[in-house]
Amino acid sequence: MGIVLLGPPGSGKGTQGARLSERLGVRHLSTGELLRAEVDAGTDRGRRVAGYLDRGELVPDDVILAALRPALAEARAAGGYVLDGFPRTRAQAERLPADDLAVQLDLPDDVARERLAGRDEGRSDDTDPDVIDRRLRVYHADAGALLALYRDRGRLVTVDAARPPDEVEAAIDAAVAAAD
Numbered sequence: 001m002g003i004v005l006l007g008p009p010g011s012g013k014g015t016q017g018a019r020l021s022e023r024l025g026v027r028h029l030s031t032g033e034l035l036r037a038e039v040d041a042g043t044d045r046g047r048r049v050a051g052y053l054d055r056g057e058l059v060p061d062d063v064i065l066a067a068l069r070p071a072l073a074e075a076r077a078a079g080g081y082v083l084d085g086f087p088r089t090r091a092q093a094e095r096l097p098a099d100d101l102a103v104q105l106d107l108p109d110d111v112a113r114e115r116l117a118g119r120d121e122g123r124s125d126d127t128d129p130d131v132i133d134r135r136l137r138v139y140h141a142d143a144g145a146l147l148a149l150y151r152d153r154g155r156l157v158t159v160d161a162a163r164p165p166d167e168v169e170a171a172i173d174a175a176v177a178a179a180d
């Protein structure tokens with residue numbers, strides 16, 4: 001089973017990804033977390049990507065794919081995954097199986113901005129308003145094409161993410177159950 005969570009920064013991909021993967025008994029893979037762990041550990045890859053994360057820009061595809069590949073293979077062998085933060089672009093989506101289900105966490109930008117400004121997870125890319133704006137722009141630059149890809153495959157469900165986490169969770173559960 002493969003599920004990908006799509007949505008702007010602040011839409012709850014991390015929270016919902018953790019909850020959904022636990023309920024389904026599959027792995028939760030967050031590319032943002034993978035990269036931040038490498039930055040914190042001071043690996044070569046971490047040094048290479050730190051600037052992109054600080055600026056709110058996408059890291060190059062070859063780097064993100066190399067970081068994700070082993071975790072993805074392991075998750076597949078263990079029964080599946082809920083991916084959060086990947087794919088960000090159509091090209092990235094084409095690296096995943098065509099029958100993966102995409103769950104769009106739909107959230108207006110003004111709500112995303114408010115949430116990010118109030119979030120305190122020690123992430124420097126969450127506090128600077130210019131970086132938040134860039135992350136939203138980067139999201140919207142590719143979101144249309146990415147959503148269209150899953151919609152055309154008949155593998156897109158959309159959930160209103162501007163609600164409390166428990167309600168979003170229930171809506172995701174219902175959408176995933178109906179899609180399978």
Ligand code: AMP
Nearest residue numbers: 031032052053056057058059085086088
């Ligand atoms: P996130 O935690 O998903 O908001 O990701 C934080 C940062 O990690 C992003 O702003 C990007 O710099 C980088 N990143 C995460 N996932 C990807 C991806 N799939 N492609 C490129 N860059 C990514």
